[in-house]
Amino acid sequence: MTDTDGWEGDLRDTGLALKHDREWDYELERVAEAVTEQAAETVGLQFPEGIKRRAPNVASDLEAHLPDRVQIYISGEANFGACDLDMDLMRRTDVFVHFGHSPMVESEGVVYVPLFSNVDVEPIMAEAIEHLEPGEVGLVTTAQHMNKFDAMQAFLEDRGFTVQTRRGDERLTHEGQVLGCNYASAKVPAEQVLYVGGGGFHPSGLAMDNPEKDVIIADPVNNVVKPASAEKFVKQRYAAIHQAMDAETWGIIAGTKIGQRRHGIAEQLAAENENASLITLDEITPSHLKNFGLDAYVNTACPRITTDDGPQFDQPLLTPQEYRIAIGEEPMDALEFDTFEGTW
Amino acid sequence: MTDTDGWEGDLRDTGLALKHDREWDYELERVAEAVTEQAAETVGLQFPEGIKRRAPNVASDLEAHLPDRVQIYISGEANFGACDLDMDLMRRTDVFVHFGHSPMVESEGVVYVPLFSNVDVEPIMAEAIEHLEPGEVGLVTTAQHMNKFDAMQAFLEDRGFTVQTRRGDERLTHEGQVLGCNYASAKVPAEQVLYVGGGGFHPSGLAMDNPEKDVIIADPVNNVVKPASAEKFVKQRYAAIHQAMDAETWGIIAGTKIGQRRHGIAEQLAAENENASLITLDEITPSHLKNFGLDAYVNTACPRITTDDGPQFDQPLLTPQEYRIAIGEEPMDALEFDTFEGTW
Structure with missing residues (x-):
């Protein structure tokens, strides 16, 4: 996992870690x-x-x-x-x-x-709306704060906003919920989206997947309001793609975790390239790939391993689409966040 | 994995890595x-x-x-x-x-x-016998050199040695074979044992499990003869035990790998200590234990993770017997290598 300032690139910084004293209901x-x-x-x-x-x-x-x-x-x-x-x-x-x-x-x-958070979201939302344009706003949150979703929506409506919410796809349990790999619930017409929740992990994915929207973070756990940005990630992705352009041998990783399987994509990529090997792996870490000694890898499992942990690998680690850009099948400016939709 | 001189403490240094050009038969x-x-x-x-x-x-x-x-x-x-x-x-x-x-x-x-080695073992054995006392000698090797085991035995007998060999237990496939976790094939009457094989991993376990014997390494892969020693390991084990004596909370690890399961021992240890949690884990690494924040851990899976990788963990990692020493149930001088016999 990357060791950053806690706002970007840390899979562990998902808002579940306790920054102040808080009790979960373990039921x-x-x-x-x-x-x-x-x-x-x-x-x-x-x-x-x-x-x-x-x-x-x-x-x-x-x-x-x-x-x-x-x-x-x-x-x-x-x-x-x-x-x-x-x-x-x-x-x-x-x-x-x-x-x-x-x-x-x-x-x-x-x-x-689910471990719903008992933290009060309204004070930080009151601060966050100062940074929103009047009018339409998308609203998303994480599983931890779903118990407050109706209250969040009412809070915004009471202050004159037109709140747009969406149930993403079958990968998501709740209306307005985001996952690290899936921001379909933010695909609303509004040009701005308010993310209410802890951590930097979810909003950075939200920004990567919605480069055309303004994403404001209202973090009730750390008591911070700030805009989400994908800039650092986008630079890193282009750097990885460029580096991989010199690769002669490829490892195509088919993740074995129950909800991260896109083996069809992995098999397809391996079949199309005679210098690609198909590698199955549960937890994808630099040490697992090191001994294969291949020039570059494509990760078809959790996209956040690629975007967030990628720079820690000895060789470039790409998403399937980034691989297609690296081998010249897609143009450089086609780059999109590798969302993971509906796959189990 | 530890990063040593290659003679001790590296699970990767098992003689399979190629030090000189050699071809395996992949069948x-x-x-x-x-x-x-x-x-x-x-x-x-x-x-x-x-x-x-x-x-x-x-x-x-x-x-x-x-x-x-x-x-x-x-x-x-x-x-x-x-x-x-x-x-x-x-x-x-x-x-x-x-x-x-x-x-x-x-x-x-x-x-x-099996990937039998095609390396000639006789030149290094000729050098190694200079370091043996005349008379009885135990002979062991690894799976890679089992194809030469009869020739090794004949070589020693031709030079006047009485060769003692043993098929360890049901964990071992061949007469005279050792595993990283099982040196039962070396339990012969002779006071000296000749290990023929590559790497430092197997002989260091052999020395740990047979402190009373002289163990000579004849390494045909790296072309080296030297005595095996457990001294460094024994010091590290005592240091870990001492450190764990202050532990209040314990994690007892039940390994889930098919041939490393000693769940009965793990459950027993957890049941006997109300401050112990039973943790199941496939690959046992420092990062997997870090977030539990317990004071010390007992590893009932592969003992070589404990002895070889132990010093890399943030908290002491003990074998089941070392745990009993740390909590005062066994005396300090009872310390033995944690062999893994017959368990599947």
Whole structure:
């Protein structure tokens, strides 16, 4: 993960990490009910990186709600989204609980605990509207603040704005929700979009995917209002494409995470280039690619690994479209953010 | 992985990396036969770290042997042993080929290609016997040199040695074979053991597991003879144990790799300590544990992660026995290498 000022390029900076004291509702009674209903003997718990530190205490609290026979396991795998369920732990446990993300697809085997934030969004919204033009505004937020979405909308309408909201596509659970890889809910006619939520991860993707819109961040967690910008990312993407133009050998990465599979695209790219190898990989890190010694890589899994972590890799790491630009199949100015829509 | 002089502490330095020009037999005809027999449409290839660089060319050569309809995938997961089959790729492909390791358990779904070395072992053995006492000597080697094991034995016997060999346990495929986690084949009466093979990884484990024996390394790959020593490791282990004595909270890691599961031990340790959390994890790296923020960790999976990579973790990482020493259940001088026997 990149180590920046927290506003750009850090997959861990998703607003879940606690900047001030705040309590989540882990809904342990609901989890305990699922255990009882299924007469479960094993429970698996998965937490996003930002709240992993709470995992041991949550497991301990949950244990007090459960019969002695029940064994609790905490997933140690890295986690950055509902696209990334720990399928191994899910298979091996009777009840599997995923904290902090809303479902991408409803799955009978998974108890989703959304961890809604109890932070008050209105003070920072009051500040943010000073930076908006009167009239139409798109409104988006993250899973953590969905419990306040109606209130946000009313707040803006009460102040004379025409609020445009949209339910993105089937990858998104809620109207107005954004994911790190999907900003379809921001595709409204308004030329300005207000993002209410913590962290720099989501708004930077929002800006990358909507270069023609003004994106204002109202961050109630860090108590900051600022515009979102994709400029740094765009420069990095062009640099990576240029570097990859000299590549003779390519690795095409087919990600194996349950919600990050675009194997059809990966297979297609590998088939079209006789100097490309098809590589399957779960967690995509520089150390996993290092020993292959190829000149450049195309990542068909989570696009944020490419945009946010790309500069940390020894070789250029491109999105599928960037690859097509690098090999001359598309013009340089065609560059778009690699959104991930509807894929499971 | 540690970055040492190549003799100690590097899981990648297993003798598979090429120090001089050498060709492996990838047995592509045998793989192609398996594809034909099973009318396979998909083939998965897994390579150890040391020869990953060859993977794209091997895949490309194999492609020429196969019908066009067959899709080849290369596993991008880290690999350090037959304990660590890429089960996801294996499940998703009709034929799955594991290069460079001998089987731990025969599995119908896996084609094992051992990659025997064609290096001549006799010149370095001639040098090594100068460092042996006359009389009894144990003889061990790695999977790569098993094709020469009978010749090694005859070489020593011709020069007057009484050679003691042993088939370790069911984790080992061959008489005289060692694994990074299992040196049962060296448990012979002789007070000296000759290790013939490349790299520093296996002999350092051999020395850790046999502190009472003299272990001589005859490395035909790097053309070096030297004694194996566990001294550096033993010091590091004691340092880690001492540091962990102050720990209040513990993470007990249950590894999920197919041949590294000792979940019974992990569950037992977690059950006995109310300040211990049970964490499941595939690849055990510092970044995976970092966000849990616990004081110390016990690794029940591959012991070489603990001994070789341990110093790179932010918190002490102990073997199960070292944990018992740290919490006062066993005396300090009971310390033994954490061999991994017969577990699958």
